Amino acid sequence: MSPGQSILVVHPDKKTQRVCQRILGVTGFPVDVADDLAGGLARIEVRKPILIVVDGASVLSPAADAFFAATRGVEACMTLLEVTSAGQVPKILGTGAVTNLLVHPMPVLAEELTVTAQKLIRRDLFGADKYLLWGTELHEVTIVRGGQRGELIGRVAEHVKAIGQSPRVAQAAMLVTDELVSNAVHNAPVDGSGDHYRKDLPRDVELLLDEAHQVRVRWGCDARYLAIEVRDKFGSLDRDTILRSLGRTGVRETGGGAGMGVALTYRSCDHLVFNLAPGRQTEVVALIDVRASAADRGPASSYNVFVERA
Amino acid sequence: MTEQLGRLTLEQRNDGFVLAGAIDETSQLDVVLAKAKAGTLVLDLAGITFINSLGVRDWIRMLSAATKANIKVELRRVSEPIVHQLNMIVATRGTATVASFYAPYACDSCGREDSLLIDAIRNQVQLERLQAPPMACPECKSNMAFNDFPERYFSFLART
Numbered sequence: 392m393s394p395g396q397s398i399l400v401v402h403p404d405k406k407t408q409r410v411c412q413r414i415l416g417v418t419g420f421p422v423d424v425a426d427d428l429a430g431g432l433a434r435i436e437v438r439k440p441i442l443i444v445v446d447g448a449s450v451l452s453p454a455a456d457a458f459f460a461a462t463r464g465v466e467a468c469m470t471l472l473e474v475t476s477a478g479q480v481p482k483i484l485g486t487g488a489v490t491n492l493l494v495h496p497m498p499v500l501a502e503e504l505t506v507t508a509q510k511l512i513r514r515d516l517f518g519a520d521k522y523l524l525w526g527t528e529l530h531e532v533t534i535v536r537g538g539q540r541g542e543l544i545g546r547v548a549e550h551v552k553a554i555g556q557s558p559r560v561a562q563a564a565m566l567v568t569d570e571l572v573s574n575a576v577h578n579a580p581v582d583g584s585g586d587h588y589r590k591d592l593p594r595d596v597e598l599l600l601d602e603a604h605q606v607r608v609r610w611g612c613d614a615r616y617l618a619i620e621v622r623d624k625f626g627s628l629d630r631d632t633i634l635r636s637l638g639r640t641g642v643r644e645t646g647g648g649a650g651m652g653v654a655l656t657y658r659s660c661d662h663l664v665f666n667l668a669p670g671r672q673t674e675v676v677a678l679i680d681v682r683a684s685a686a687d688r689g690p691a692s693s694y695n696v697f698v699e700r701a
Numbered sequence: 702m703t704e705q706l707g708r709l710t711l712e713q714r715n716d717g718f719v720l721a722g723a724i725d726e727t728s729q730l731d732v733v734l735a736k737a738k739a740g741t742l743v744l745d746l747a748g749i750t751f752i753n754s755l756g757v758r759d760w761i762r763m764l765s766a767a768t769k770a771n772i773k774v775e776l777r778r779v780s781e782p783i784v785h786q787l788n789m790i791v792a793t794r795g796t797a798t799v800a801s802f803y804a805p806y807a808c809d810s811c812g813r814e815d816s817l818l819i820d821a822i823r824n825q826v827q828l829e830r831l832q833a834p835p836m837a838c839p840e841c842k843s844n845m846a847f848n849d850f851p852e853r854y855f856s857f858l859a860r861t
Contacts, residue, residue, distance in 0.1 A: 541723075541725075595726045659785075
């Protein structure tokens with residue numbers, strides 16, 4: 392821990408402030424609190440936080456632009472949004488400024504906040520295992536040809552059903568796996584000039600993948616979440632593209648990816664995590680809550696965009 | 702006779718066609734549309750288990766072509782994966798009408814979860830009020846509860 396570093400909580404509700412303080416206090420960092428964005432800005436000027444946790448409702452206030460401009464240099468700014476305010480998610484996505492959104496019931500669950508804080512503090516971003524309970528087995532497949540995608544989603548669905556999960560979970564797992572693998576095989580490869588040279592290749596034509604183009608897929612379930620992790624070796628996906636894609640509601644008439652893969656994945660899971668190492672690797676982890684029935688699930692999903700710092 | 706269209710199968714039955722399997726980049730939905738007779742195409746979608754973003758794109762193209770050709774598309778027994786897409790992406794609805802669809806129900810008594818068929822025409826008034834029709838559990842005969850948010854799951858029935 393560097394001297395002067397802290398975690399900042401900006402929230403008008405005293406109870407939420409206290410809950411966040413207790414959860415984040417376990418990191419060993421001092422936790423500062425502010426009631427509003429103006430108070431938060433004043434705190435940022437005093438000491439640079441490693442993590443800011445801010446009330447989602449305030450994201451749409453007039454003071455938000457200045458606040459998010461000031462937080463650009465912060466490792467992560469995590470936005471909390473109560474389930475009852477989930478209708479605001481499209482507007483929040485529309486701002487293009489919120490890199491981490493946690494849609495949560497009250498009180499705030501400790502797990503997501505703790506994992507986010509620890510990933511940033513330890514500078515250790517990658518791996519679905521961080522979101523699963525100890526001992527959870529992760530199954531692994533390396534995609535060595537494009538046509539393997541169809542076989543893989545069948546295998547994932549069979550496995551999900553075999554471990555007793557509902558058809559809803561199996562359907563979500565199939566869609567998430569398909570979209571993430573499709574993105575990793577066809578959209579991730581990029582050349583020196585930034586050209587995504589495989590994005591418009593027909594997806595139904597077989598494509599052999601050399602080592603640089605191979606994609607690693609892992610999945611596992613700890614009876615809370617089914618996690619599906621897909622990692623490519625290009626690291627070409629960037630923060631702004633992700634934030635634009637999450638809020639998409641339209642479909643391109645042309646092109647290979649249809650432009651909807653990320654948006655469909657986000658809406659089909661409960662928590663979507665992007666771990667980015669620019670120019671080196673991209674990892675996407677989709678978490679599907681297997682405990683909740685559809686009616687108990689939140690009406691909107693959480694997401695994180697983590698970028699590895701040099 | 703069953704036709705194989707990639708990972709999708711097409712079979713004529715009664716006054717319509719039964720689609721089953723996956724709608725993705727291998728599906729030839731133009732072949733499906735070409736089956737329309739006298740300006741009508743009736744599709745039974747109960748067997749669709751999966752549709753990805755490329756399948757969504759081709760589905761939208763098919764409905765768009767149907768509208769241009771004045772073909773009325775009627776969807777029957779629409780499976781849950783298709784309903785999710787109809788709810789997420791407005792363009793997937795096109796000008797098609799939905800006669801019936803599957804919806805998730807759960808039984809509080811025995812814990813069974815099931816996908817049950819709702820007649821969209823017979824229950825139209827109730828569905829417009831975002832109320833799920835009552836259903837009995839196939840296992841213990843208790844009343845089942847609708848197992849999703851009605852505002853979310855029935856939104857595809859609203860005409861825009």
